[in-house]
Amino acid sequence: MLYALRDQDGKITALTDRPIPDAQPANPSDPEVMAFLSLDGDNFAASDFLDESxxxxxxxxxxxxxxxxxxxxxxxxxxxxxxxxxxxxxxxxxxxxxxxxxxxxxxxxxxxxxxxxxxxxxx
Incomplete structure (x- = not known):
């Protein structure tokens, strides 16, 4: 499970794999999560990313x-x-x-x- 911390405007400021205070569950394929990770959600393929990294x-x-x-x-x-x-x-x-x-x-x-x-x- 992935959890996101958000600022007052609702923008993701951190991601974690553990439930910590004020963190909300987040879907890894959510466009906001992809943007936070600087990944192109429309063209993102996890296997390609892993190979390149x-x-x-x-x-x-x-x-x-x-x-x-x-x-x-x-x-x-x-x-x-x-x-x-x-x-x-x-x-x-x-x-x-x-x-x-x-x-x-x-x-x-x-x-x-x-x-x-x-x-x-x-x-």
Whole structure:
């Protein structure tokens, strides 16, 4: 269920998946909800949106994992080996695609954690 908070004029100001004080049930396909989410309700296809947003979401997850590692909440080696290899491969690919955008700490991290074996596929 989706819930909407509205201002004095009845305009949606927030959406939540939980019933909180002053929130009213809202239909996800309601044009007001679609407008609040900046989605074109007439041409919106959920599956297309999910496909298009996957890349951005992946980058968010990579940044989240990096943050958890940096704050020592988890260790890189806590991740399954396949995940370690995939994350390192993506980090290397990003550094090759835009080497100027990586700070020194990131490039050191990539160099220090580069343990992909010769017989393993990088990409």
């Amino acid at each position: 996957d890349l951005g979401t992946i980058r968010i997850l990579e940044d989240l994992i990096d943050t958890l590692i940096d704050q020592q909440v988890i260790r890189f080696t806590d991740l399954p080996q396949a995940a370690q290899h995939k994350l390192l491969s993506r980090k290397v690919a990003r550094s090759l695609a835009s080497p100027d955008s990586m700070d020194a700490g990131e490039s050191d991290y990539v160099r220090d954690n580069m343990f992909i074996q010769d017989d393993e596929q990088l990409f």
